[in-house]
Amino acid sequence: MKSRKTARALGGILLCAAGFWLAFPKTYQEKTFLIPAGGCRLETTIFEKRDGVSQGTVVLFPGLAANKKIMAFLAGGFAEQNLRVYIPDLPGHGHSPGPFSPAHAEECGEALLSGLIARGMANPDRTIVAGHSMGGAIALRVGARTPVAAIVAISPAPMRSAHGVLPEMLLYPDPGPMPQRFLVMSGSLEPESMRGNAADLVASRKDDTAQYLVIPGATHASILFDRAVVRAFQDWNAKTLRLSGTPGMPSLRQLHGALAGFAGLLLLATPFLREITQKKQNHKEVEMGTSVPWIRMLLEFAVASLLVVVLLRFGNPLRAIHLYEGDYLASFLLILGIALLSLHWESLREQFSQRKSGLLAALFGALTLFLLFSAWLELPLYESWLTPAKWLRFPFLFLAFLPYHIAEEICLGPSENKSTRLRFAAGLSLRAVAWAALALGVMYLHSGEILMVLLLPYFVLLHLLQRRGMDLVRQETGSAAAAAVFGAILLTGFCLVIFPVT
Template identity: 25%
Template sequence: MASSALATFGGRTARAPHGCRRTPRRARTWYNERMLRARLTLALGLVLVAAGVIGFAMADRGLRIESARVGPVPLQLFRPVDDAHGAARPVVVVAHGYAGSGRLMRPFADTLARRGYLVALPDLAGHGANPERLTEQALDRELAAVVRFVRALPDADPARVALVGHSMGAAAVVRVGAADQTIAATVAISIGDDASAAVRPGPRHLLGIYGAFEPAGIGVSERATGADRVVAVPLVEHIGVLFADRTHHETARWLDRVLNHSPERSVIAAKGRLIPGGLTLLGGLLTVVGTLLLRRTATARAPLDRDRLGLRLGAVLVAPVLGELAGVALTYALPNTVTGYLTGYLAGCGSALAVAALLIRRPPRPARPALTSVGGAALLAVVTLAVVVLPVHVGLTDVVPHGPDWWVIAVLALAVGALLAGAHALLPTPWDSGAVLALCLPMPVASLIGAAPGFLALISPLIMVLIVLHLAVYAAAGRPWWQTIPAGALTVAWPVAVVLPVLGR
C-alpha cells in the first residue's frame, strides 16, 4: 500500500505516515497501537486530575480560614480548627516576594497554623488582588498596618508577633521589624543584597534562610544584618526554598523558641498544596493530549531543507540581537519593566524569523487536517489555558487578573504569538520547537549581565516550562500550526503578565 493509502476501521480513517508501506493487517495493528496509547494517556490524565483534586480537598483539613481587608490590602487569616482552649495565640504575618502573592506563601500557613499559630497572608501593593501600585513606601506602610490589625484580634497575643518574608518581602520585614522593636521575631528568606539588609539597629531575633542555588547577591547579606542565625538550605533555588522541608523546620523551631510556644502538633506541610497542584497540572495536560491523540490522523513531517539550513540557523542566531534591541526599547513602555522587555524581545525575535521566512523559500508543507472553524482554535486555547492556569492559581500563586492593567496579558500574548508564528514559518516541525526554546536561552544571560531586568533570570525557567507545555500540546494536536498559536500565546502570557506587579511611577 502506498504512503497515501488509507485504512478504515469502525468508521475511522487512519492515514499511514509518509514513506511507509502498510498492508491492511499492518495498518490495523498500527492504528490499534496508536489508539491504545491515546486511551492510556487519557486514562492516566484523568487519574492524576482526580488525585490532585482530592489532594486540594485535604489541604485545608484542620484549618479555619477567614478573609479580611486592611485598607487596600486583602488578606487571609489561618487558625487551627480546634480553638476550644481560648488562649491567646502567637501571630505570624507572612510577606510574599516580588511577583508573588499571599497564595504563594500558603505553605507557611499550612505549617504554622496547624502548630497553633494565627497566621496572616496579605497581598501587598501591586500583587494579587491589591490594586495599589508597588513602591517601597507602600510595602512598609501596608505591612505595618497588617501587623496592627492582627495584633488587635481577640485571639491574638500582642506581645508575641513575628514576621516572615521572602525576597522582596524579606527586605520589607527587616525594615518593618527594625522600625517596630515590639515585633518579637523576624525570619528573612532569600533577602537580596540591598540597603534594607544593613538597617541598624536590625529587627529582634532575626533568622536568615536562603537556598544553596540562589543567584549571586542572595543570601550573603543575612550576615550583614546581624542575624542571630543563618541557614543555607541545600539543593533549592529562589522559589524552591519556599517549599523545602528544611526551610519550614528552621522557621517553625525558631518561632517556637523565640515566642515561647509549645506547638499543638509538630506539623511540616511544605508541599501540601504544591504536590496536588503538580498532579492536577500534569493530569490536565495528559487529558488534553490524550483527547487530541484520539482525534488525530497521522501526517507527514516536512523535510528540513538542508540547502538553506545555514541561512535558517543564521536567522535564529541573529534574531536575539534584534529581540534585545526591541526589548530595551520597550522596557518602560508597559506598567512593568519585565513585561515591557519580554514583549519587545519576543516580538523582535518573532519578527526577525518571519522576515527571514519570507526571504528564504520554504519547501511545500505536507497537507494537514483542514481547519473546520475558528472555533477549534479558540476552544483549544480556552481548554489549554484552563488546564494550566487553574492548577497554578489553586496550588501555587494568584494568576487571576485584578486592577486596570489586565490588558497587558493581550499585549504579551501577541508578542509570544509572534515568536511562535515566526519559528513555525521559518522551520518545519520539530525544528521550529527547538528554535523557540533556543531563543529563550539568551534572556537569563541578558539579565545576568545587566542588559535586561534582573528579575528575568528568576522567571526565565518558568517561561521555558510554559513554552514546553505548549509545544507538547502542539505536537499532539496534529493541526495547522497557526491553529495552536492562540493556545500557546495565552498559556505563556497569562501567568507571566498577571503575577508581575504594577510599579509605582
C-alpha cells in the same frame, strides 16, 4: 493504539481524582478578607489551627511573583504553634489590585502590620513578621521600624551590591537598620550571591539575637516546602515567644495533590488537542513549504535577539501594558518577531496564502487548556485565576507575542519536513538562544530585568509543554498560524499569571 489512548485517558482521570483527594479538605481554618492598609487594598488570608487558642500573631509576606496561596505550607508551620497567620497578596500580586513596585509593596506591608497592631488584632510583643525572597526583605525592613517580637527572613532578596549582585538587580538599594531580633535562612543550592548577602545581614551581630542558617538541599523555590525550614523557625519562635510543647509538622498533601492533578491534566491534554483539531478539519492537507537550515535559524535568532536587547536599552515601547518586567518581555518578543518575519517575508506570504485550517480549533484549545490549568492550580497551590485587570491586558500581550511565534513556526517549516523529536529540539534551541540574550542583557547590559533569570525554571517548563503542544497543533492542522496562535495564547496566560501588575 486505541488501548494506549484509553490507558492514557484513564491515567489522567485517576491522577486528577487523586489530586482532588490529596488537596482537600484543608487542614487549617482559612478566612480571606480584602483589608484596607494605608491606601492599599490587600486580599489577606488568615491561617489558624482549628480549635486552637491563639498564642500570638504572624504576618507572612510572599515574594516577588508569588502570592499567599503558595505560602500555605510555611503558614501551616506557624499555625501548628497556635499562631494566627496573616498572609497578604502584595499589590499587583494574586488577587490584590495594583500597582506594584517594590517600594509600594513595602509601604503596604508596613501599613498592614501597623493596622493590625492599631486595631488590637496583633500584640507587637507576641508578633512575628516573616517573609520569603522579596517578602523576607520587606519583613526585615518593616520589622526594624515597627517593633515586634522577631523577624523570620527566608531566602531574603539581596539588598546590597555585593557577592556579584549588580546594583540594578536590587529591589531595595540598602537593608537599612536591622531589627532587634531576627532569623535568616538560605538554601544550600541557592546562588552564592544570595547566600552571601543573606549571611552578611547577621555578620555584625555577636550574640544570639540574630541567627543565620543554611538549609541543606534547598533551592530558592523548594525552601517554601522544606520541613527543615519549618522546624528551624518553630524552634526560633518557641524561644522568642516562650512557647511550650512540640509543634506538629504541616502536611505536603496540597502540594502533592496539585502536582498529581497537573500531571493528570497533561495526560488528558494531548488527546483533547488531537480531537478538537481533527474535528475542525474535514481532511488533512499536505502542507507546502520549506524549513530554514538549523544553523542559519540559530544564527538569525541569536543576532536578532542580541540586537533587540541592545535596542531596548533605549526604551521599552510596551511599558504601557503595565506588567512588571512582563512588558519588557513583550517588547522583546514583538520586535524580535517582526525582525525575523522581515527576513522571511516570502515564506510568510506563502504561508498565509494557504487555507488557515484549524485556526479556531487552536484558539479554542489554547484558551480551554489555559483555563483548566489555571483553575486547577488556583485551588491548592498558586493564585493563577486572572483578575479583571489582567484579562484587560490579555489581547495586547497576545498581539505582542504573536509575531515571534509565527516567525518560529515559519523557520521550523512544515511538520513533515523533520521528525517530531528533531523539530521539537530545534524549536527549543531557538528559545534557548533568545533567553540567553535576555540573560546577557541582565548580566552585561544591566537591563535589570531579573525575573527573566529568576523565573527561568518555570519558563523552561512552559517552553517544553508549549512547544510540544504547538508541534501537535501544526501536525494536525498543517497551519503555522494555528500553531502560533496556540503558543501565543499559552505564553500570554502564563505571563499574566506570574508577572505583577504595575
